[in-house]
Amino acid sequence: MAIEVKICGLSTAETLEAALAAGADLVGFVHFPKSPRHVPLEAAPALSGAVAGRAGKVLLLVDPDDATLDAAVAAFQPDIMQLHGKETPERVAAIRARTGRPVMKALPVSSAADLAVVPAYAAVADRLLFDAKPAPDDTLPGGNGRVFDWTLLAGLDPGRPVMLSGGLDAGNVSQALSVVRLDGVDVSSGVETAPGLKSPEKILAFVRAVKAAEAASRPSRLKKVEAP
Numbered sequence: 001m002a003i004e005v006k007i008c009g010l011s012t013a014e015t016l017e018a019a020l021a022a023g024a025d026l027v028g029f030v031h032f033p034k035s036p037r038h039v040p041l042e043a044a045p046a047l048s049g050a051v052a053g054r055a056g057k058v059l060l061l062v063d064p065d066d067a068t069l070d071a072a073v074a075a076f077q078p079d080i081m082q083l084h085g086k087e088t089p090e091r092v093a094a095i096r097a098r099t100g101r102p103v104m105k106a107l108p109v110s111s112a113a114d115l116a117v118v119p120a121y122a123a124v125a126d127r128l129l130f131d132a133k134p135a136p137d138d139t140l141p142g143g144n145g146r147v148f149d150w151t152l153l154a155g156l157d158p159g160r161p162v163m164l165s166g167g168l169d170a171g172n173v174s175q176a177l178s179v180v181r182l183d184g185v186d187v188s189s190g191v192e193t194a195p196g197l198k199s200p201e202k203i204l205a206f207v208r209a210v211k212a213a214e215a216a217s218r219p220s221r222l223k224k225v226e227a228p
Contacts, residue, residue: 003177003214004184005207006058006163007191008082009037010198016047018200020054022207025184027051028058028082031072036196037188044075058082058104066098073099080104082129089117093124102126104163108133109148115156122158129186132166147172150179170205174213185210 007019008028019027029047030037039047051057059078061069063085073081081099083092084106096103104127108114114133121128130153132146147167156162161183164176169190176185189195191202 003182003210004163005210006184006186007188007198007203007206008058008060008165008186009035009188009192009196010047011037011039011043011196012198013047013050015198015200015203016050018198018203019207020051022204023211024055024203024207026056026058026080026186028060028186028188029076029078030060031068031076032060032062032084034062039076041071041075044072045077048076048078056080060084063087064095069095069098073101080127082106084131089120089124092121096124096126104129106131106165109152109166112152115152118156118158122160125160127161127163127183128158129163129165131186150176153180156180168206170202170209173206173209174216177210177213177217 004025006026006028007024009030010016010019010027016027029039032038048057056079057076058080059072059076060082061072064072078101081095081101082104083095092103092105103125105121105125106129107117107121109130110133132148163184163186164182165186167190168176168185168187173185187206191198191206193199
């Protein structure tokens with residue numbers, strides 16, 4: 001199965017088109033006012049409609065209440081919900097049931113101890129996304145451009161698709177893919193020139209880097225057969 005590429009934090013028609021043209025599998029929209037990538041509800045229908053089935057639409061929310069959840073789902077019409085806050089497994093299950101959408105739960109990681117919660121979230125979420133744990137002075141739960149020790153995920157098999165986030169860019173994503181088996185990679189700040197300002201050139205470079213790394217690691221299907 002091919003490694004999925006998710007470009008998150010898209011907020012303009014130009015950068016959304018750049019992600020789609022580059023071949024992103026998933027495009028992410030952030031609805032969280034504290035984020036420089038925040039997309040207000042009134043801007044959501046135009047951006048969401050522009051995807052037109054060319055990629056999966058992911059709606060990122062942070063600890064949403066039911067009113068926020070309902071309004072955001074109606075505006076963005078997402079294919080997948082991404083929960084990037086401190087949602088409990090019970091809340092994840094409730095959001096999945098309320099929206100009728102698959103849910104990807106982001107889990108912050110800085111040490112092996114942070115992986116103790118994986119079984120509980122794997123039981124209720126459709127996908128798991130591992131991101132670097134925010135520093136004490138970070139104001140955002142993700143998108144901070146921090147990298148964590150990828151080897152912590154080596155050998156991890158939660159029984160759900162796994163995506164990696166946190167400080168990825170075109171220069172290091174191939175290394176990440178060589179360290180740990182992944183179903184997908186998620187980038188936001190790594191394709192920006194400033195917080196919230198996506199670069200079409202960096203988006204294209206990131207997608208190409210993932211595809212190149214995947215092609216390089218794929219074993220040849222051609223086998224030499226010796227004559228008996």
